[in-house]
Amino acid sequence: MIILGLDPGLAITGFGVIDCKGNRLKPISYGCIRTEAKLSLPVRLDKVFKEMEILINKYNPQEVAVESLFFNSNAKTVFAVGQARGVALLAMARAGLPVSDYTPLQVKQAVVGYGRADKLQVQNMVKTLLCLSEYPKPDDAADALAIAICHAHSRKMNRVGNEE
Incomplete structure (x- = not known):
């Protein structure tokens, strides 16, 4: 099962793309889509959308996991992230892919076992669980891998719960 994890943002x-076979998780790829602040919002959103289509076509994921929108005190940031998340979700919908949402708390709980874990703890567990030789960089890619791992664990838990 190929899982695509996404940590959406406008900038x-x-x-993170992982292969989940039973209890084994294998990293396939990770990285970031970057947009330049000097570009107009529509151009930036178009780039996010097109890059999502490229990822889908390149890795052919069966499922997608996306971090839920986190509300902070900066409304402008929330709207920009929401728009980027929206075009990413549109790309997934057009590809017919099932999408699951996870809160940052759920991701930290699934990956570290503690919902208030810090970034370094999450990165350390991602490195360990995926047998990486170094911490995945940048933080956004590490977070996306953590989201994919969270989904892999959630799928197993749901399958076990449904078998009873």
């Missing part, structure tokens, strides 16, 4: 959208 940087992190992505």
Whole structure:
């Protein structure tokens, strides 16, 4: 099962692609889609959308996991992230891919076992669980891998719960 994890943002959208076979998780790819602040909003959103289509075509994921929108005190940032998340979701819908949402708390709980874990703890567990030789960089890519891992664990838990 190929899972695409996404940490959406307008300036940087992190992505992580993993292969989940039973209890084994294998990293396939990770990185970021970057847009330049000097570009207009429509051009930036178009780039995010087109890069999502490229990722879908390149890695052929069966499922997608996306971080839920996190509300902070800066409304302008929330709207920009929401728009980037929206075009990413549109790309997934057009490809017919099932999408699952996870809160930052759920991701940290699934990956570290503690919902208030810090970034370094998450990166360390991502490195360990995926047998990487170094921490995935940048943070957005590490977060996207963590989201994909969270989904892999959630799928297993849902399958076990449904078998009873």
